[in-house]
Amino acid sequence: MFVRMTALLLFAGLSVAQGVRNPHTSAADVAAGAKTFHSHCSPCHGYAGEGGRGPNLAAGRFYHGSSDADLLKNISEGIPGTEMPGLFYNADRVWQLVAFIRSLSANAIKPTGDADAGAGLFRSQSCVGCHRVRGEGGSLGPDLSGIGAARSVDNLKQSILDPSAEVQPLYWTVKFEDASGRVVQGFLLNEDTYTVQLIDRSAALHSYEKAAVKNYTIDKHSAMPSYRDKMSSQQLDDLIAFLWLQRPQ
């Protein structure tokens, strides 16, 4: 019992001491950390740390502290009030995980475009009609106020050129025809066995009993058009630079 308590105290001391630097940063440590990341962390944070149910870890910015000591503590003990559980491995192994997570942002591609020009394109290309940034813009598409922390450069590029490659269910397009022949089209907000709720393109809310619906289809493609042939590569880089700067305040 004594030995175990000593070990715990030692570990707790390591986990809270600010200024502690990761002692395990070799290539072998990064590789070992990658293995643990893929088996334990990737279901929520994505195989390449790109985010999913949990935040993107490849952007180099962390919501609950960015120091080595913060990362060690958060991985070891979990983050109260979130879905992040503690990993409860020995400190050496968690340090290897920290090394791998650091490597993700060290290798991350940074945007090369002009963010100011991108801000102009965001308006002139009508992005602002559907997407909101810091309270300004439309509401049909996702709010992009924190998109730079959630998505990599490559991921942003894919979303602009091939919007249907990855579409959240909230942005699937649903189409209803009721018994009278009235058609309503919008985004799926919720669905259960008997009812369905949606928001139409004028932002009106609808709720239907499925039994009263004549036809009901769900289109999992994005309603956003591709900008593949609508912008030069420089404009694309500029827009990505603007989006990449959008971080939670």
Place this chain on the structure above:
Amino acid sequence: MKHAIRFGLTVCCVVASLSAQVTYEKLLDASSGSSDWLTYSGNYRGWRYSSLDRINRQNASKLTLEWVYQMPTTLMVETTPLVINGVMYVSEPPSNVVALDAKTGRQYWRYRRQLPDRINVCCGQVNRGVAALGDRVFVGTADAHLVSLDARTGAVLWDIQVADHANGYAITGAPLIVKDMVICGISGGEYGIRGFLDAYDAATGKRRWRFWTIPENSWAGNSWKTGGGPTWLTGSFDAQQNLLIWGTGNPSPDWNGDSRPGDNLYTDSAIALDVDTGQLKWYFQFVPHDVHDWDAVQVPVLVDAEWKGQPRKLIYWAHRGGFFYVLDRETGKFLFGTPFAKQTWAKGLDDSGHPIVLPNTEPSAQGTYIWPGVQGATNWYSPSYSPLTKLFYLSYWENRSVYRKGEQEYSPGNRYIGSVPLIDLPGDLGHGGVRALNPQTGERIWEYKLETKPWAGVLSTAGQLVFGGSDEGYFFALDAETGKELWRQNLGGIIRANPITYLADGKQLVSIAAGNGIFTFAVQR
């Protein structure tokens, strides 16, 4: 004076109605027409069936809310209430117990347990119910204690430590009363415990016996000491043979079997124990060397029926891995098995009931897609058997997961699992519902399909009804013969519990936990 008379009457009334008076004889007779709900599954045979028929196919559409009881908790509620002599005994998460007037839902008393700061329960600090004997109520706790309470007041009569919670042990299941004993299982399959099933003297709390689900030194190296095999769900009792029939859980670590070569007995098994001694009479292992976390933690359904023209003592068992089994209850011999949901891990079952495992179905570094998913094709929520229709009812899931394999080291009281699978695939969440099976053939008689995967058990009644619930919050009644929906009500919260039914003042009521409440319905006269 007026007040004194009223107070005196009230005291008389309370004393009369708060006397539990459950006897072993009543528990033995629970199958043959009890108007109460005396034990977790309604009877010893695991049927979750009631002979009450005042709510039936003709009037089920007129069910209306009788009362609601809201629990002061934000934790998940998975409890099955007991109802005894007009009092409902409900366990509240994490480890509290409340006694309610079964007619109105008004509270008599509450037992509130103080828990240590750190509790090791893998999947929520839940509690699935209490047991009762005489004037006592028994509850297992999240810090792995077993507590005896006075049914009249909630006062603690004894409180014993079953295991050390700091090492990952917890109790989430309802105890089972047999004779003068409290049978108590244990949780902790995600923490590298060594599983067991215990029997305690109901009067004193003294342990009568312990059956270790992993025999000493029976696995490679020291892996038997941390091999899991929990017993976290209430089993059944065969009174004729004096046998407890109980399911055991997954081996640890869950998704990496490298440290525990071999079959890993008696994990993922049905075990039959002499209830007086705890001695093993037979076992049947559903999944040798499980690496998918497919516990055999389901309620065993014990039925005496003809099998190939001969009367036989049978067990019906829908296992988490996706197969429905029929076993001989006297020997544990495999008689029959067939899938009841999509599965992609086994070619089938051989003559002894062992799965013929397909290649490349183990967890892998890059991830292996397998049906069923981690939560199985069914799970702990109760099935039901109706002696009227002779059908086996269950809530099922059709879904898959991505199983990944990682390295694992044991550290006491911490998770010992091997990886974290991707349980719900984005855009491919699967679905579920309720199915009725002919248990003699495995044939699907009917299906009630839901958009989502239900965590609610099913109840069948002599009113030819099957009650069930959904994650969407719907509580519903189906025709037991056809599966046709006769009634449904949205309760506004996820249903992760089993329904019960009982009589109060001659009126039949049906109850289920949803969200953080107990909802009780009746047909108004």
